[in-house]
Amino acid sequence: MVSSFNGFSVLVLVSLVVSSMASGDFYQNFDLTWGGNRAKIFNGGKLLSLSLDKISGSGFQSKKEYLFGRIDMQLKLVAGNSAGTVTAYYLSSQGPTHDEIDFEFLGNVTGEPYILHTNVYTQGKGDREQQFYLWFDPTRNFHTYSVIWKPQHIIYLVDNIPIRVFKNAESIGVPFPKNQPMRIYSSLWNADDWATRGGLVKTDWTKAPFTAYYRNFNFVPATSGSSSSYSGSTWESEELDATSRRRLRWVQKYFMIYNYCTDLKRFPQGLPPECRRSRF
Secondary structure (H helix, E strand, O other): OOOOOOOOOOOOOOOOOOOOOEEOOHHHHEEEEEOHHHEEEEOOOOEEEEEEOOOOOEEEEEOOOEOOEEEEEEEEOOOOOOOOEEEEEEEEOOOOOOOEEEEEEEOOOOOOOOEEEEEEEEOOEOOOOEEEOOOOOOOOOOEEEEEEEOOOEEEEEEOOEEEEEEEOOHHHOOOOOOOOOEEEEEEEEEOOOOOOHHHOOOOOHHHOOEEEEEEEEEEEEHHHOOOOOOOOOOOOOOOOOHHHHHHHHHHHHHOEEEEHHHOOOOOOOOOOHHHHOOOO
């Protein structure tokens, strides 16, 4: 696996302080929804943890619904042997025709990389998976996982580096999430029937409890006009700028391990129509 920027130096990305509707305080912005005391808020509302043991996982959700904006959350994932576990962090509306924007972190045995699984659901239909390895150990420190959701596109970012763009392709008949407000959800749960090597590696309960940590939630509404540290004016523009496209190509060349848009066996009748458009 390549761990450098293949010819251009790693940039130090400095986050700007932006005005936002919600930031920081988990007591103010989230409810612990299941798992009993396995879900905890502490440090004066600045830190949240989810734990999983053999009896139950745990989860939380946002008090508010959101429609368009930038959402940031810092996570430190389950360390050590996390095989069989999934840490899910996503936006979703409700009902049979729900929309959803997913990050899922699939655990692995000690020393093997996490898989970052992404998916977009529109009107109840998903099947738009892209999967990535990360270029760092996501269990050693906190890293920022972000979604920019605008009427024109959805951009997934890791530490401010774009890894995926899902463009609005309604003009060619592809539904796009734009009418249903979504809540933010996160959960830590056991999925050893499929999460690690297709279910071949099971959860080692002698290592329980498994714990993931969250901090520095931030939401900036798309209507705020706020600028972002994300490549200059990209937050206000409809397309990625040249620097962002270069980073996106780097991630997708060296770290993408699955793309539904290249899976001809899965779609023998032809790839989904959005796959015929440029990824960048």
